[in-house]
Amino acid sequence: MTSCISQEKIDGLKKLLGNARKVALAGHVHPDGDAIGCITAMGLYLKRELGKDVVCMFPDAIPENLEFVLNPSLRYLWGKSEDADLVILMDCNAFSRTDVLGEALAGSSATKVLIDHHLNPDTASFDLVFSTPDISSASELTFWILKAMGWDMRDNETGEALLTGMTTDTNNFANSVFPSTFTMASELIASGVDRDAVLQKIYFSYRENRVRVMGYMQNEGLVILPGGAAYMILTKDIQKRFDLREGETEGLVNVPLSIGEVRLSLLLKEDKDHFRVSLRSKKGTSAQKCAVKYFNGGGHENAAGGRLYPEKDLRGMSLEEYVKKALLESLK
Template sequence: MTGCIGKEKIDAFRKLLGNARKVALAAHVHPDGDALGCVTALALYLKRELGKEVVCLFPDPLPESLEFAKNPSLRYLTGTTEEADLIILMDCNSFSRTDVLGDSLAASRAPKVLIDHHLNPAQDSFSLVFSTPDISSASEFTFWILKALGWDLKDRETGEALLTGMTTDTNNFANSVFPSTFTMASELIAAGVDRDALLQKIYFSYRENRVRLMGYMQNEALTILPEGAAYMILTKEIQRRFDLREGESEGLVNVPLSIREVRLSLLLKEYEDHFRVSLRSKKGTSAQQCALKFFNGGGHENAAGGRLYPAVDLGGKSLEEYVKHALLESL
């Protein structure tokens, strides 16, 4: 893992940082805990340890359930960019993943750095690339980069942001965990980060409606294919009925995988003109290939996502026919 950091890259990063007065940090559309965690942590470090002016850019609003993880000493902007001397893109592999921010970030004349853990980084868009899929999360990657830069782990809020991002991206140490991931967690906890308090905020602070929605979806909206796949469709009507807010269906796609026979699970969430697609798989089955082939998406081997536009993608099939076909072809 640390092989993909290396002294040369750290020196190059240090130089880019040294030349910058103002740094813009950006992450992917539909920001999750990892996106928020790594951006917040690196921004805190740049501001507090290096005295930089920083701004955190997100294409769209953060889910309410992640509000706790914003740091009040930082500036977060939504759906808009600001001039900066250095741009750092985090937790996604190209500017296109930043949706409405993508064009103006990519067009900026400022040097650009990527810190990411997805496959196929858009190397050509960046002066410096930190990228490997062999790490739990962009937050863990940021932890190791900060350590290489000389961070002493003393700033508690930086540590909390990193542990939050890693914990949410691994679903609390369930997926994509490496030896380095435990080392990171150990070091942060030893440095005083209160993991119990974080878990309270991440997993034990939902609204009642989310729990009721989870029950409803598992009872009424779950289809299991005997070949080893499962899917759920979270329509706009159901979202309205349960007063669902952004982020509140997080984790639902994982539930069917707890069934022994199910190797591939899919959740469709309906928006105005498309469905957002979440896919999870067990080892040996590729959620990523399914997302690439059938849902205009991608991601990690066992956790992927994409979009489905019924008006153009279904090729004459009904929605459910298309989903079944895609799942069966991917087993």
């Protein structure tokens, strides 16, 4: 168990939950497996074990291949919020990361709890904070919180949601793995969670397009800079040509890191008026600092993200010039 979970905090959470009839759970924009997993698991626990009225809120839609995590016994809202007595923000370090939900959540009179594993949590906005970067995922942190609350692990749907979130955030045990992460997996599998079924749903259920576009980008779109940086730009044209849907290029940014010399990898994905930015790095190089300094973002030391607004950010440079400058300066 991690040191950010003390008995005092668990007692505090129990007390806040005891005073709340309705609980709202909220996650970050472009929800990933971890956000959906930990929110679904917490939702199931609060509803089934504590009898709470629960609503799960996300700023926007989730990738199709993760829809299996959503539980039919829970109520999910997309792009809108609802009042509650208690708000728990999960897998997200600040209300601003919840995009369209941010203002309503930050301004609400509800009691507020944070459960997160990103750097720089906005602790001042919360009544109770569970936060540490020394853990694989918000799903793992939720697992240890639920255990400390007295969860008996008999509900395998809750366990499956947690295992899914941890698995996607660690890229199936490839990064951000701690001894506690294996303990969590071991306990969940021993309690009856079917890991093979989870892996089947996450990694072996894509459409053909995904494999095609991954191959195309690696062959045609990958630029490797001297010094150990790599980038790819997934334009709207390419997305259209491959008929891409949300989440279908998940994992692409990791691929260049498999090259020995590459220490920093960037993927730009063109969106409406901006580019979505994913950054990955090897130990010793900070994806997080690069995201903060050049891409209006943040995240973890070796896995970060952000946004690039060409009109505001490029300042006369071309997109490629800006990207090269950002990457080369981040390697220093």
